[in-house]
Amino acid sequence: MNKLRRSLLLLLLVLAWALAPLLLSRHLIDLFVFAGLFTIGGLGVGLLLGQCGIVNLAQALFYGIGAYSSAYVTVQLGLPSLTGFLAGMLASALIAIAVGWPVLRLTGFFLALATLALSLIGNVLFFEWDWLTGGTLGIGGIPKLSIFGFAFDTPERVYYLVWPIAILVLLLADNLVRGRPGLAMRAMRDAAPAAEVLGVDMHRLKTAMFVICAMLGSLAGSLFAHYVSYISVQSFTVERSIAFLLIPVVAGSASVWGIIAGALFVTFIPELLSGFGDIHQVLFGLALVLVVTLLPDGLIGGADRLAQLLKRRMA
Amino acid sequence: MALQACRSLIALAPTALLSLYPLPALAQTTASREPIKLGAVISATGAIAGVGLPEREGILLAQKTLNARGGVNGQPIEILIEDDASSPDVAVSKVNALVHSHKVKALIGTSGIAQTVAVGGITAPLKLTQIAFSGLGPAVERERTCVFHITPSQELNARALLSYVRDMKASKVGVLHDSGYGQVVWNSMKDLAGEFGVTWSQVEKFEIAATDLTTQAAKVRASAPEAVIVISTSPMPFRNARQVRLTAPIISVHGTATYDYVKAMGDAADNIIHAEFLIAEDPLPHQREFVDLFQKEHGRLPKHFEAAGWDAVMSLAQALKTAGPDAANEALCSAMRRPYQGVMAKFDFSAPDMGGLTLASFNYSKLVKGKFTRLDYSAAK
The missing domain is CATH 3.40.50.2300 (Response regulator)
Known part of the structure; x- marks a missing residue:
């Protein structure tokens, strides 16, 4: 019965997702596209935070590398979009290995500060290397993504592209977390000495996860560049890294699928609050405090508790 | 542990946001x-x-x-x-x-x-x-x-600054610019030196969020410029230029010609020349x-x-x-x-x-005790 109910719920969700572009305004679809992008980028940060206990504040760096790679490869070199995606992910992976190998020996606040420094350095380089990034002026004229001649040139089309990609990477991440690597990660997070005794190569595992996180950030960045057709350094600041970190924190960091809820929260709540005028950023800060105070397990934990409460009442 | 740390940081968010809130x-x-x-x-x-x-x-x-x-x-x-x-x-x-x-x-x-x-x-x-x-x-x-x-456009901004520098008969010019807006204007300005008969005595770039530019200002001062062009969206270069006793006339872009900037510059604002548009103390008809x-x-x-x-x-x-x-x-x-x-x-x-x-669109002002005073100068002459 439970299985049937779940299948029905899933079917309804898929149906709602598929029909959304036909029913919602273009602006809302636009926001859903951004939520999809944040799901992909936030998933990397969520895996590090929820499974490995690593606070990563450098995701904007990899998001930027992906975006600039796609922009440079398509606009300056005139190569196909796919090349930009691959170049971005390769560059991000290499940088993540080179930087992550020494940095991931740190733990706790020191590691968080090190990743914050990475994000800051990245932002300064995006500014300074204006021959590559366009600096303040940015890079315009990035072509819309086209696959086998089909152009993803409207928010509706990009919506149907971004979300399947987001679901695919979530499925892969879910598979990873449920397997042996996930077990090793959680052991490393909850009892590092015990994990070490059991033969978990923690440093290697941390670096591997950091590389996966970087590649997801890069993938999101490339999709973003092709969607908005214009990128500039303002899109890859430390604030963006913080937004990526908020996604798993708000959702409940241990939940892979909860990343979607976190991404929807950081995309839609500021938009809803913007109706209150200039105070919207303060209200968003208050909303975050309310979520982390009242829902210590995040939105997903809160929803679980509510479901259990309702179940008990009904029984 | 890490999650707890994140939550603690987020709990501080409203205070930080309130302090930034305009x-x-x-x-x-x-x-x-x-x-x-x-x-x-x-x-x-x-x-x-x-x-x-x-x-x-x-x-x-x-x-x-x-x-x-x-x-x-x-x-x-x-x-x-x-x-x-x-x-x-x-x-x-x-x-x-x-x-x-x-x-x-x-x-x-x-x-x-x-x-x-x-x-x-x-x-x-x-x-x-x-x-x-x-x-x-x-x-x-x-x-x-x-x-x-x-x-x-940035090129017109650059020309407006260089016109004034040329007409005040300064040929050795120092430049302090930030890596954001300043870099954009500088990119348009650097190749105009020959046309306006000036040479760059020292060009110093600083990070857009920098809070201390004393070193850069000192380098510009050491190059003994006859005029200094500051292109930035921060009041810091003006303050630091005065701190290192840079006495050459400072000319800046319209972006910093606001009362908020003048307030932030403090005493350093005096005598700064702006190529700008509206001098409300002495408006045009x-x-x-x-x-x-x-x-x-x-x-x-x-x-x-x-x-x-x-x-x-x-x-x-x-x-x-x-x-x-x-x-x-x-x-x-x-x-x-x-x-x-x-x-x-x-x-x-x-x-x-x-x-x-x-160029004729620009008005030129000099800051005197926090007020913009119109200069009898037109770049279109």
Whole structure:
């Protein structure tokens, strides 16, 4: 019965997702596209935070590398979009290995500060290397993504592209977390000495996860560049890294699928609050405090508790 | 443990946000019968809120004044103002909403170059009239002929500064510029040295968020310049230049010619020369009405960012009067393409840079005890 109910719920969700572009305004679809992008980028940060206990504040760096790679490869070199995606992910992976190998020996606040420094350095380089990034002026004229001649040139089309990609990477991440690597990660997070005794190569595992996180950030960045057709350094600041970190924190960091809820929260709540005028950023800060105070397990934990409460009442 | 640390950090967020929070502005629209809906996207929060907030004041005053005078051919205007939080991504999202959901007739804004280039990708294919508060930027903007620019291009800014330097007979020039806006202007300026007969004694670039530029200022001073050009969106270079006793005249761009910047510069503001547009202490005849209205409304003097907001609305209203409130996008865009005498300057929206500002558009001022005093100088002489 439970299985049937779940299948029905899933079917309804898929149906709602598929029909959304036909029913919602273009602006809302636009926001859903951004939520999809944040799901992909936030998933990397969520895996590090929820499974490995690593606070990563450098995701904007990899998001930027992906975006600039796609922009440079398509606009300056005139190569196909796919090349930009691959170049971005390769560059991000290499940088993540080179930087992550020494940095991931740190733990706790020191590691968080090190990743914050990475994000800051990245932002300064995006500014300074204006021959590559366009600096303040940015890079315009990035072509819309086209696959086998089909152009993803409207928010509706990009919506149907971004979300399947987001679901695919979530499925892969879910598979990873449920397997042996996930077990090793959680052991490393909850009892590092015990994990070490059991033969978990923690440093290697941390670096591997950091590389996966970087590649997801890069993938999101490339999709973003092709969607908005214009990128500039303002899109890859430390604030963006913080937004990526908020996604798993708000959702409940241990939940892979909860990343979607976190991404929807950081995309839609500021938009809803913007109706209150200039105070919207303060209200968003208050909303975050309310979520982390009242829902210590995040939105997903809160929803679980509510479901259990309702179940008990009904029984 | 890590999650707990994140939650603790987030708990501090409101305090941090409150400290960054600019003074609140009032809500934006005037409800009237069948108004003509216009959209505006400005940066009221974030890094360039110092530019966006005065622009909004100018927009609101223009809306109020215009509607009090009967609107456009008897029809009031309603301006839906959105804040892009100084982010091009948010600007894209806001413009999509204004254009596709609210069906605005035209767009005013955005405040920054990056935002303007980003949202131009939405307005240009629709031929929707957009009046941007940034000057003509990268090459792609030349093709966007319905995106009009109400502030000068970076090259014109550079020429306005160098004209003054040349005419004050300075040939050795030091430059202090930041890595953001400053870099953009410097890119346009560096190759103009020969044309204006100057040489660069020392050029120092600093990180946009730098809080101490003493080293860079000292290097510029050591090069013994006859004049120093400062291009930045920060008051810090001015303070540091005075701290290292840099006595050469300092000339700066219009972006720092605001009372907020002057306040932040403190004593260092004295004698700084600006190539700017509105010297409200001594306005030109065509600027007086706006200065009086603004002073009556807000009890203080405006600068050119407020005037830019006013000019954007008023020039658009004139085009709406010509084309009619129901005109198609292309017709309204065509109606915009003509000369317009604004408060800030005389524009020619039919010019290749979609703004038509020239060296003659600039006014030059010198700061004396926190007040802008008009200099008897015109770059067009």
